[in-house]
Amino acid sequence: MSAIERDVVIIGAGASGLTAATKLRAAGLSVAVLEARDRVGGRLWTNHIDGAMLELGGQWVSPDQTALLATLEELGLDTYSRYREGDSVYVDAEGVRTRFTGDIFPVAESTAAEMERLITLLDELVEQVGVTEPWAHARAKEYDRISWSAWLAEQTDDVEARDNIALFIAAAMLTKPSHSFSLLQALLMAASAGSFTHLVEADFILDKRVVGGLQQVPIKLAEALGEDVHLSNPVRRLEWSEDGVSAEADNVTVNARYAIVAVPPNLYSRIDFQPPLPRLSHQMHQHMSLGLVIKVHAVYETPFWREDGLSATAFSPYELVHEAYDNTNHEDPRGTLVGFVSDERADEVFKLSAEERRERILTSLSHYYGEQALSPVVYYESDWGSEEWTRGAYAASFDLGGLSRYGAMQSTPVGPIYWSTSDLAAEGYQHVDGAIRKGADTAEAIIARHQA
């Protein structure tokens, strides 16, 4: 076991930790990044499965994610647009499939009007609550004590309008059942993307992908950091005092002036903090948990849906796969579909055998695209819930009441220990853009304190 001295030890080589390390080093501070896995990137993981390049984790970039876009530019990474020519499809509660264009689903006129009304109302609430301190809004406690589903039920009797609006935040974003988080948490999610309207606009929120995969961001950042990134080194113990920290990983101990814990909050308690963290931190951390979603990849010889005039963009709050898209790689002759199975539906299919689960999921895809969807040449399920160093997908959020109770202190350093992850971000919350913003902000805070 070797021991090294650095100004800052960074725990976690995801987008957030590596951004912080890069900025700190640029300011002249020495760093060491300790990573549990044998690879960098955390929730960014571009892998080859049975000959297909798949984005197992995060992949999409939207036009307002300016921190991520700037990083892509700095690293010389190119983007391309998600395929979006042709019709989208919607499946209703009776299983009827309808093609449509634009963002509002092909529902009865009265339901469409209710959806529009709710979207406008939510955009107003999002603007009032804002993204930086939703917990500080005058009505924060009130908005944090009602669940997303209960609030929607108060707004409209139109069940289909409600189910569709619920989907945009619950299954599609926080990946938790809509009864398990608050209206305030939902508003933060929407605010972090600019507006609720943005979440409804697939062409905005899922705009671009990175040629060669988004994991190149952490890979390139880590390459520049060189030997200061230590893989296969989970930090087991963090000793701290007002004077500094000592981070003990499996093969190395880093003694530093400051630590950045750049892991999702559900993993904080995997580290043995000595002395223990303050009472309020202990409490707060137990109210932040990861959502659960299976990202399903199905690769076909050709993007057959395109010949049928379909973009592959598909939604249904009533389908096992609640949303799906064309996920064909840049200049790849084969066609790839990506679909998502969230929260309680993921629980249900994980009880099945792998064969049965695959069949249920492909059957759901066939409801959108027809029989050809049943026979992919490559099929893969990203199962982040089984990953020891993540334990869910996409990210962590507060349970009912948690955001107003603890949000104001979620990023407050404890002595020399700082917290940095997409799951604590404002803009770009739960996204790579937020991971980068948070990493840059945390580095800046440490640089200022170090120079003071």
Ligand SMILES: Cc1cc2nc3c(=O)[nH]c(=O)nc-3n(C[C@H](O)[C@H](O)[C@H](O)COP(=O)(O)OP(=O)(O)OC[C@H]3O[C@@H](n4cnc5c(N)ncnc54)[C@H](O)[C@@H]3O)c2cc1C
């Ligand atoms: C399936 C999926 C799809 C997604 N899709 C998108 C998308 O399209 N667009 C988008 O912007 N975002 C998407 N996201 C979210 C995005 O990937 C994350 O918000 C972002 O990558 C988080 O970065 P991070 O650095 O905050 O955390 P992480 O990437 O989780 O990094 C934390 C790192 O810490 C390590 N670690 C944990 N514990 C320890 C320990 N004790 N010691 C040392 N190391 C430790 C982990 O191994 C990991 O490498 C998706 C996520 C998933 C899972």
Ligand SMILES: [Mg+2]
């Ligand atoms: Mg990180």
